[in-house]
Amino acid sequence: MMLDPFTLSLVAICVLALLGLPIGHAMIASSILYLWMAGLDMGTAAEQILNGLYSGYLLLAVPMFILAAEIMNAGTMTERLLHFCNAVVGRFRGGLAQVNVLQSLIFAGMSGSAIADAAGTGRMMQKLMTKDDKYPASYAAALTAATAVIGPIIPPSIPLVIYALVSDASIGFLFIAGIVPGFLLAVGLMGVVAIDARRKNFPVEEPVPLRKLPGLTFRALPALMLPVVLLVGIRGGVMTPTEAAGVAAGYALLISVVIYRSVTLSQFYSALLNSGRTTASIGMLLAGAMVFNYVVTVENIPNALSAMLTATDLTPTQFLILVNILLLLLGCVLEGTTILLVIVPVLIPTAQALGIDMVHFGVMAVLNIMLGLITPPYGLLLFIMTRIAEVPLRDIVRDVMPFLFVMFGALAIVTFVPDAVLLLPRLLGYQG
Incomplete structure (x- = not known):
């Protein structure tokens, strides 16, 4: 046939x-x-x-955010942030593991990419946690993989930029909507670490004297201000999201070269090369997805699926449950950008027909897809940490499951309590 x-x-x-x-x-x-x-x-x-x-000027934001992350990795910005995090939470039992979570929460506002977090500060945290056998290598790798998921939720976020491209949702309000879910993830992971620290008797780091905290904060302040500058600029109408991405790259370069004086010409050249390679790989994926989306549009798949699902009288809650299951299954075997570019656009018409807010739907979809990065059997972040930590995949999978459990809890809150996502955007004028 x-x-x-x-x-x-x-x-x-x-x-x-x-x-x-x-x-x-x-x-x-x-x-x-x-x-x-x-x-x-x-x-x-x-x-x-x-x-x-x-x-589609919004696409230009992607290489700029990637370049900003590469410049920060090349300089001492990440080290200053780590010292600041250690001064804040390092004094508690399992403090170095808590530092891992907190640095991901802060560094998330710089890179917007889970892969960048794992390959950058994640690699550094892996070495720190396993030094002198303080923590099992598999536990450090599992925690690093889990904390890297926070990156694409807290603004700026490359996946949210891509979602804004396919949905026409406001990127400014999407960024703001990701703040509360990002903190939910961080609090959940810190809770698991606190329990593990007591149960497994993790070490207590030498506390940093409180008198040194203002100095460490001051040295890290230029890096800490980047997400604030971006959000204020976007919501204040001073800059578009694309311009904000350019500002992020310029700001990172200014801080690293002029203020911190930690990036040489050769390091800057390497950062340009690395960001170019990453952008090229994402660009090829975008090209393929756009061509295939043209095929999907010609076949009228989104409208046909919307009509079919609407005819089944699904409630918005039932639809969101189905979407979560679908995205979780796909996230185990497909790369996240592919799902955002090919699968999510097919689901958007049905979500709109059911009256689901596009900002809420976007944050839920991105969080769901990011969880696929640490969900067995595929989990791209799990494979990355396997190479970095040089431990068997099965050991990392075993240690990541408690973290994955609480992150699914955060996903449930995001899915079924839209106000948790939309509270901040509405306070800032969002009408959805």
Whole structure:
């Protein structure tokens, strides 16, 4: 039996991905196959996609946030933040583990990427926690992977930027809406660490004298002010989100070179190269997703799915439960950006038809997808920490489960208590 063009394109994506072709390339190849079999003009399709990109200035925010994170990793900004975190919570039992959580909460406001957090400060925390066998390597790796998930929730957030692109939701209000869920994650993880510290008798670090706290705070203050500058600038109408991303990169460079004097010319060049490589990989994925989304639109999949789900008389709560299950399952096997660019746009029309707020839906979807980074069996962050910590994957999976449990609790609050997400945006004028 002859397969229709759309089904054949789906089969092609799966086959090419299983053969090892990057998912972005697989989507481009399968989309070209669809256009050829359906007899559609490829030139017209390319023209429509490019016309959409000409007004998609929001995409420029992604490489700028990546560059900002690379510059901060190259300098001493992260070390100053770690010293500040250690002065605040390092004095408690299991204090170094608490520092791991707190630094992710603070550094989240700089990078906007879970991968950047794990590869940057996460690598540093892994070395600190396992030095002199203070903590088991698998526990340190599991905690580092879990805390890195906070990064894409607290503003600025690259996944929220991508969601804003596909949903037309306000990126400013999305950023603000991520603050409370990010703190929920941090509080939950700190609670688990506190319990483990008592149960496993984790060490107590030498307390930093309180008289030194003002000095450490002052030295870390320029780095701590970055998220404040971005949020005030965006909500105050001083800058667009894209301009804010450029300001973040410029601010990071200014602080690292002029104030901290910790980035050399060669380090800056390396930061540019690394951010270019990361941006290129994300750009190829974006290109593939946009071409495939054109195919999905031609097939009228979003409207057909919306009509089908609406006909089943699903309540908003039932729909959100189904979406959570779907995204969690997909998050175990697919990269998060792919889900945001291909799957989430298909779900948005149904969410709108059911009266679900787009800012609430976006934060819930991004949190759900980020949890997929540490959910077995695939969990990209788990694999990254396996390489960094040089411990078996099964040991990290065992130690990450308590953290994953409380993070699912935070996801439940975000899903079923929309006011927890929308409280801050409404206080600042959001009408949703």
